[in-house]
Amino acid sequence: MPASWLCFHSSTPRADPQALTNTASPGDTVAVILKGTPLIGRLLSTKGSRAVIFFSGQRRNQELPLRELTFFDPEGRFSSEDLPHPEQIQERCPSARTTGEAWSLLESDQPGGQARLDLLDFCDLLLPSVDLAGIAAVWAWLLGSQGWFRWRRDRLIQPLSAQDIRRQHRQDRAEQVAIQREQRQQDLLLQSHPLTETQKNELDSKRWDLIGDLIQSLDAESADVCDDPDLQKRVKGLDIAGDAAGVREWLVVRGLLDPDQPIALRGSVWSRTFPEHLDQQAEQLVSSADAEHSGDSERLDLTGLATYSLDDQGTQEVDDALSLEQGDGAPWIWIHIADPARLIEHDSPLDLEARRRATSLYLADGVMPMLPLALAAGPLSLRAGHRCAAISVAVQLAEDGEVIDERIVRSWVKPRYGLTYAEGDELIELAPPGDESLSELSSLMERRMRWRRNQGALTFERSEGRFRRSDSGPALQVIDPSSARLMVSEAMLLMGAVVASFGQRHELALPYRSQPTAELPSNDELERIPEGPARDAAIRRCLSRGVQGTQPMRHFSLGLPAYVQATSPIRRYADLLVHRQIIAQLSSAPTLTQERIGELIEDLDNPLRQSIQISREDQRHWQQVWFAERAEATWDAVFLRWLRPQDQLALVHVADLAMDLVGHVVSADPAPGDPLQLKVNRVNPNRGELQLQLS
Numbered sequence: 001m002p003a004s005w006l007c008f009h010s011s012t013p014r015a016d017p018q019a020l021t022n023t024a025s026p027g028d029t030v031a032v033i034l035k036g037t038p039l040i041g042r043l044l045s046t047k048g049s050r051a052v053i054f055f056s057g058q059r060r061n062q063e064l065p066l067r068e069l070t071f072f073d074p075e076g077r078f079s080s081e082d083l084p085h086p087e088q089i090q091e092r093c094p095s096a097r098t099t100g101e102a103w104s105l106l107e108s109d110q111p112g113g114q115a116r117l118d119l120l121d122f123c124d125l126l127l128p129s130v131d132l133a134g135i136a137a138v139w140a141w142l143l144g145s146q147g148w149f150r151w152r153r154d155r156l157i158q159p160l161s162a163q164d165i166r167r168q169h170r171q172d173r174a175e176q177v178a179i180q181r182e183q184r185q186q187d188l189l190l191q192s193h194p195l196t197e198t199q200k201n202e203l204d205s206k207r208w209d210l211i212g213d214l215i216q217s218l219d220a221e222s223a224d225v226c227d228d229p230d231l232q233k234r235v236k237g238l239d240i241a242g243d244a245a246g247v248r249e250w251l252v253v254r255g256l257l258d259p260d261q262p263i264a265l266r267g268s269v270w271s272r273t274f275p276e277h278l279d280q281q282a283e284q285l286v287s288s289a290d291a292e293h294s295g296d297s298e299r300l301d302l303t304g305l306a307t308y309s310l311d312d313q314g315t316q317e318v319d320d321a322l323s324l325e326q327g328d329g330a331p332w333i334w335i336h337i338a339d340p341a342r343l344i345e346h347d348s349p350l351d352l353e354a355r356r357r358a359t360s361l362y363l364a365d366g367v368m369p370m371l372p373l374a375l376a377a378g379p380l381s382l383r384a385g386h387r388c389a390a391i392s393v394a395v396q397l398a399e400d401g402e403v404i405d406e407r408i409v410r411s412w413v414k415p416r417y418g419l420t421y422a423e424g425d426e427l428i429e430l431a432p433p434g435d436e437s438l439s440e441l442s443s444l445m446e447r448r449m450r451w452r453r454n455q456g457a458l459t460f461e462r463s464e465g466r467f468r469r470s471d472s473g474p475a476l477q478v479i480d481p482s483s484a485r486l487m488v489s490e491a492m493l494l495m496g497a498v499v500a501s502f503g504q505r506h507e508l509a510l511p512y513r514s515q516p517t518a519e520l521p522s523n524d525e526l527e528r529i530p531e532g533p534a535r536d537a538a539i540r541r542c543l544s545r546g547v548q549g550t551q552p553m554r555h556f557s558l559g560l561p562a563y564v565q566a567t568s569p570i571r572r573y574a575d576l577l578v579h580r581q582i583i584a585q586l587s588s589a590p591t592l593t594q595e596r597i598g599e600l601i602e603d604l605d606n607p608l609r610q611s612i613q614i615s616r617e618d619q620r621h622w623q624q625v626w627f628a629e630r631a632e633a634t635w636d637a638v639f640l641r642w643l644r645p646q647d648q649l650a651l652v653h654v655a656d657l658a659m660d661l662v663g664h665v666v667s668a669d670p671a672p673g674d675p676l677q678l679k680v681n682r683v684n685p686n687r688g689e690l691q692l693q694l695s
Contacts, residue, residue, distance in 0.1 A: 084133035092137035194255030289379035316377035358607035365469035384418030401451025424484030457559025465658035500562035514553035530673035533653035663692035
């Protein structure tokens with residue numbers, strides 16, 4: 001330690017520097033903290049309680065309150081004309097050894113480490129020779145990040161206790177570890193390749209919350225997902241573009257978002273798996289399916305009828321089947337629908353889960369069922385060769401296709417054939433001797449379709465394209481309106497009309513479906529549009545959305561006075577609800593009130609809307625992947641109508657793909673029905689982008 005300090009330390013303490021503020025005069029040297037930075041300056045003038053200070057290297061003088069000044073040179077030892085420059089200050093910072101020795105001396109100097117020094121005494125202790133550059137260096141060091149001394153409110157300096165220093169060291173180490181951890185988290189999210197599972201496990205809850213919020217922010221309708229200031233702040237430094245496409249790509253590239261899973265599916269009610277207790281309940285019901293259940297003894301035995309189920313290849317949930325029964329008069333058309341209410345009790349855990357899901361969700365890579373598949377594809381389905389419980393409707397048609405007689409029963413059926421639609425088309429066309437029933441059923445359903453058309457029904461017999469996921473990527477499946485498909489579709493509509501009539505006769509509360517009457521284009525307008533997709537699009541554009549409610553009303557496009565969906569109780573909860581009402585009516589048991597049916601319809605509305613959104617998002621993604629693999633191809637298209645003429649955005653039909661697509665028209669002004677060429681302008685599935693160009 002400097003001998004001069006030791007001598008001074010044993011002498012009488014100097015006057016309080018703050019007492020000097022009352023005698024402040026121009027030219028005094030002062031220490032201040034200016035905007036968080038410790039500086040040494042020269043007092044130029046005073047006015048009342050304020051002072052003007054000059055600092056070396058600063059263009060402007062600063063006006064500060066006198067109370068913020070520290071007068072450390074009452075004896076005028078230093079000339080304020082020689083204010084140090086910043087580079088001089090950096091050279092004079094005290095060494096770690098010197099500050100450690102000073103702390104050791106002061107901390108042990110008095111019991112409890114209560115030694116206190118003013119700034120000049122402190123500089124005498126730390127510096128071999130004291131000048132303004134040294135004082136400025138010590139002043140900057142003292143108010144920096146050093147952990148040995150503290151600057152008191154009374155403008156004196158006091159050594160920290162050993163306990164305080166240890167505590168500070170622990171805190172510093174913890175902060176350093178936290179900084180390193182934070183940097184590691186940042187580095188993981190900045191890498192431009194998928195994170196490994198180990199790296200994902202390293203991410204803390206804060207990062208997973210951010211990732212979750214980013215995924216939640218993704219919305220096909222939003223232009224900018226980072227409008228939220230809080231989210232903008234949290235993603236700062238992560239190199240994320242602010243639009244939805246940029247956020248999606250950032251997540252996909254790092255393996256934090258499965259591009260093949262719809263965003264809307266996350267957090268939804270659907271899953272391919274069910275909770276363990278529901279799987280156990282399903283297994284119990286499967287085991288008890290062959291036992292006697294309530295109402296089984298009253299079922300009509302129809303197992304002797306030749307019964308056909310027709311579905312797509314690979315269908316697991318078989319809801320419906322058809323039979324034809326010849327009699328003395330018109331033949332009876334039997335429409336059989338699976339009866340899940342036999343095993344699934346109202347308000348049971350499985351029933352509540354089915355109500356929560358509302359529907360089975362069909363995606364490009366498979367189904368997320370409303371009920372566990374062990375049940376839905378097992379004893380609940382109308383499986384070929386098995387005696388199955390059903391709700392059966394028998395109908396007789398007049399020559400013009402009008403219903404002349406009908407009945408509804410609980411039944412036993414035994415489907416003889418589980419056919420694909422292709423196999424059904426073959427049986428309808430060939431009508432082999434002894435197996436003509438399917439061909440006759442097809443003729444009867446054509447008769448029924450003609451009747452509906454005479455009632456104003458609109459029919460659009462068009463192929464429909466849908467993307468399926470295979471091991472090699474997306475595959476386009478085109479569904480053509482074949483004889484077998486049209487027969488089954490018409491039979492399901494006939495079932496819905498009969499159930500609606502049954503509900504009206506018995507004043508039964510049901511979830512009726514209706515559609516308001518639409519004002520269609522005139523015949524002259526339609527004649528000016530070529531027949532086919534363009535004319536169909538002009539008609540479809542005029543139609544209103546279907547409505548579901550507890551009152552029977554006309555369904556405009558179906559040409560029916562009332563209609564109820566009742567043919568998919570394994571896959572649609574509203575259909576199961578209809579079945580329960582029918583069964584209660586047939587057995588003279590209490591039925592649900594109109595108010596309760598209305599409440600259930602409202603409960604089902606949100607998941608049904610979600611299912612549509614998820615399905616559309618799923619198809620849109622696989623459409624992008626499919627077009628990305630065919631970016632150089634072109635297709636013939638037909639102009640349907642403008643969507644946003646100001647942006648040249650149009651809706652077109654591509655026959656080879658059996659779907660309507662949106663594209664940007666280049667250098668053309670087409671009319672409905674005009675041919676166009678479609679090609680890919682830009683596609684990036686990771687960003688969720690597809691731009692098609694029409695010319």
